[in-house]
Amino acid sequence: MTDRVKDKTAIVTGAGSIGPGWGNGKASAVVYAREGAQVIAVDRDLSAAQQTVDLITAEGGRCVAMEADVTSEEDVAQMVEQCIRDFGRIDILHNNVGIPIVGGTGEISAEVWDQQFAVNVKSMFLTCRTCLPQMVEQGAAAIVNISSIASIRAIGYPCISYASTKGAVNQLTQQIAMEYAAQGIRANCILPGLMHTPQIEHYVTSGYGGDKEEMIRKRHDLVPMKRMGTAWDVAYAALFLASDEAQYITGTELVVDGGITCK
Numbered sequence: 001m002t003d004r005v006k007d008k009t010a011i012v013t014g015a016g017s018i019g020p021g022w023g024n025g026k027a028s029a030v031v032y033a034r035e036g037a038q039v040i041a042v043d044r045d046l047s048a049a050q051q052t053v054d055l056i057t058a059e060g061g062r063c064v065a066m067e068a069d070v071t072s073e074e075d076v077a078q079m080v081e082q083c084i085r086d087f088g089r090i091d092i093l094h095n096n097v098g099i100p101i102v103g104g105t106g107e108i109s110a111e112v113w114d115q116q117f118a119v120n121v122k123s124m125f126l127t128c129r130t131c132l133p134q135m136v137e138q139g140a141a142a143i144v145n146i147s148s149i150a151s152i153r154a155i156g157y158p159c160i161s162y163a164s165t166k167g168a169v170n171q172l173t174q175q176i177a178m179e180y181a182a183q184g185i186r187a188n189c190i191l192p193g194l195m196h197t198p199q200i201e202h203y204v205t206s207g208y209g210g211d212k213e214e215m216i217r218k219r220h221d222l223v224p225m226k227r228m229g230t231a232w233d234v235a236y237a238a239l240f241l242a243s244d245e246a247q248y249i250t251g252t253e254l255v256v257d258g259g260i261t262c263k
């Protein structure tokens with residue numbers, strides 16, 4: 001532990017994991033705690049958030065679980081209120097929640113399109129909008145939004161709604177960065193490439209319909225480094241952007257993809 005975010009209060013949304021192993025949100029919560037932050041692990045599945053809390057407290061870190069669906073304005077308001085009441089400040093807002101639904105233009109229904117935008121974009125708008133007044137009062141804070149390289153590239157299979165939501169995340173982040181730069185608030189996003197997380201097993205391979213092992217092999221093979229990344233790669237990028245080491249960085253898109261977007 002080198003205390004890179006010592007005594008900062010960090011909200012991590014989607015801090016549990018959809019399945020066994022390390023999701024991006026869970027690893028990020030653990031890394032913030034290891035580096036000295038007090039973490040609020042938010043998840044609509046309280047037991048998933050509690051597993052993250054248990055991991056962190058077992059290591060001697062500080063973390064509490066909070067149940068909230070971040071697509072709900074009411075839940076987000078309660079989450080922020082409770083955070084300010086219990087911890088007095090919000091230094092880091094890490095928006096991890098996002099679901100990847102695979103499908104092309106002819107396959108995605110209007111309902112799925114709306115669901116993707118609610119979970120992947122509206123959630124981030126709501127959390128940012130609700131945290132910002134406190135952040136402005138403090139005069140300093142960092143927002144880290146989890147986007148995807150699908151926001152800037154075709155990633156090998158159709159995902160029209162997912163890619164569109166992540167493009168919106170990049171713009172949402174830039175708009176906030178510009179609006180609040182003079183008030184000491186930084187907003188950046190991370191564009192993970194093909195990461196090997198429980199979410200991939202849960203959504204992407206199931207939506208694909210073909211041989212799952214073959215798809216996993218293909219995902220490894222698509223990367224110039226010949227392997228998918230891990231949740232820790234996303235977590236360490238987030239740690240940097242959230243820390244004071246990145247104090248002159250705002251409105252950027254940090255690609256974490258083993259080189260795919262150079263191809």
Ligand SMILES: NC(=O)c1ccc[n+]([C@@H]2O[C@H](COP(=O)([O-])OP(=O)(O)OC[C@H]3O[C@@H](n4cnc5c(N)ncnc54)[C@H](O)[C@@H]3O)[C@@H](O)[C@H]2O)c1
Binds near residue numbers: 044148
């Ligand atoms: N794995 C990859 O290859 C990859 C690539 C690029 C981007 N990403 C991004 O990473 C993020 C997901 O990372 P993860 O591995 O932690 O995912 P995950 O699917 O494991 O989800 C983490 C948690 O989010 C919670 N959650 C889902 N919807 C919620 C809601 N509405 N309110 C509150 N909690 C909710 C789930 O209960 C789960 O515990 C997404 O934004 C995704 O787009 C992943």
